[in-house]
Amino acid sequence: MHKGINIQNISDYKINLLDLNRKEIELFLASLGAKKFVTEQLMKWIYNYNCSNFDLMSNLKKDMRKKISEKSYVFASDFTEEKVSYDGTIKWITSIDKQKIETIYIPEKKRATLCVSSQIGCSLKCTFCATGQQGFNRNLKVSEIISQIWQANKKLKEKNNNIITNIVFMGMGEPLLNLNNVISAIKIILDKNGFGLSKRRITLSTSGIVPALDKLSKKIDVSLAISLHAPNDFIRNSIMPINKKYNIQSFLNSVSQYLKGSHANRGGVTVEYVMLSGINDSNKNAEELANILKKIPSKINLIPWNFFKNANFVCSSNNRINIFANILRKKGFNTTIRKNRGQDINAACGQLTGEIINRIKN
Numbered sequence: 094m095h096k097g098i099n100i101q102n103i104s105d106y107k108i109n110l111l112d113l114n115r116k117e118i119e120l121f122l123a124s125l126g127a128k129k130f131v132t133e134q135l136m137k138w139i140y141n142y143n144c145s146n147f148d149l150m151s152n153l154k155k156d157m158r159k160k161i162s163e164k165s166y167v168f169a170s171d172f173t174e175e176k177v178s179y180d181g182t183i184k185w186i187t188s189i190d191k192q193k194i195e196t197i198y199i200p201e202k203k204r205a206t207l208c209v210s211s212q213i214g215c216s217l218k219c220t221f222c223a224t225g226q227q228g229f230n231r232n233l234k235v236s237e238i239i240s241q242i243w244q245a246n247k248k249l250k251e252k253n254n255n256i257i258t259n260i261v262f263m264g265m266g267e268p269l270l271n272l273n274n275v276i277s278a279i280k281i282i283l284d285k286n287g288f289g290l291s292k293r294r295i296t297l298s299t300s301g302i303v304p305a306l307d308k309l310s311k312k313i314d315v316s317l318a319i320s321l322h323a324p325n326d327f328i329r330n331s332i333m334p335i336n337k338k339y340n341i342q343s344f345l346n347s348v349s350q351y352l353k354g355s356h357a358n359r360g361g362v363t364v365e366y367v368m369l370s371g372i373n374d375s376n377k378n379a380e381e382l383a384n385i386l387k388k389i390p391s392k393i394n395l396i397p398w399n400f401f402k403n404a405n406f407v408c409s410s411n412n413r414i415n416i417f418a419n420i421l422r423k424k425g426f427n428t429t430i431r432k433n434r435g436q437d438i439n440a441a442c443g444q445l446t447g448e449i450i451n452r453i454k455n
């Protein structure tokens with residue numbers, strides 16, 4: 094059970110049911126004397142019908158509804174702002190404790206991806222990332238992660254838009270630094286009475302918190318994306334300070350271990366590599382990258398760097414990116430170049446910047 098929710102001790106306060114995964118809802122309902130099937134009924138109302146009003150949950154007995162409402166509630170923080178890009182990408186902003194987090198919806202022909210945030214800001218300070226430059230406030234609660242999906246589903250249903258087919262933990266924050274809450278949220282996303290997505294359709298992106306990745310492999314199987322962005326420790330140390338703590342070798346060893354026990358990653362891990370002119374984009378860098386990944390089944394996704402204010406980088410030219418990609422392809426790597434989506438509304442990769450008021454120094 095994640096921190097802060099103690100089912101044994103629910104008499105003093107009300108629980109937000111969006112903080113609980115199936116097991117925890119079962120425990121909560123058992124404490125009210127409900128049968129096991131009530132969990133399924135309740136979750137269907139909350140997640141399939143986006144219903145937060147117990148009075149409308151007509152197939153639950155009235156006295157049970159009353160008991161549930163005395164001890165709990167369903168609250169999903171609403172989006173406070175919405176920006177729609179010319180390419181259909183939508184950026185939603187949620188205000189939490191006067192701070193802002195962002196959630197991005199990216200519709201494509203055959204899929205629609207929701208990119209969710211797991212923290213308010215980020216403590217890892219990657220130099221090419223707008224979120225990393227703005228500081229860190231706190232981890233999001235399970236309900237705050239789940240609210241983003243719940244509200245997005247509701248809005249998309251209202252707009253008769255595509256439903257969400259994929260969820261990626263690539264928004265603000267490093268998900269493995271909020272491990273327990275992220276795992277609990279993933280359980281709700283996977284649950285057939287939750288959002289009901291398969292593990293191959295949930296992607297967790299990490300910049301390499303090795304002990305947490307080792308822990309994750311024992312807890313849950315999802316698609317993994319790794320923010321590598323450099324072919325050697327020298328470059329990675331200079332753009333991703335976390336590398337000084339967990340270097341490339343230790344990161345890749347941990348990734349290999351994760352892949353061994355994973356069904357969700359049968360096609361290999363996704364390697365994210367931002368293209369920074371003159372920093373990590375030479376032919377030699379492509380050779381080095383191929384070399385360090387040769388023992389790891391992987392798909393490489395090259396990401397043209399997106400500008401943000403006061404940044405000291407330049408994106409590699411299209412020509413350079415294509416040459417880099419072709420070197421990797423010749424070495425046998427499935428290599429794609431990411432299309433920039435939502436650039437006009439600052440919703441593209443690395444551009445997310447909610448407002449952080451109370452930064453935590455680290």
Ligand code: SF4
Pocket residue numbers: 215216217218219222223224225226264265266267300320
């Ligand atoms: S790239 Fe990811 S881990 Fe690095 S600062 Fe940005 S949000 Fe944090």
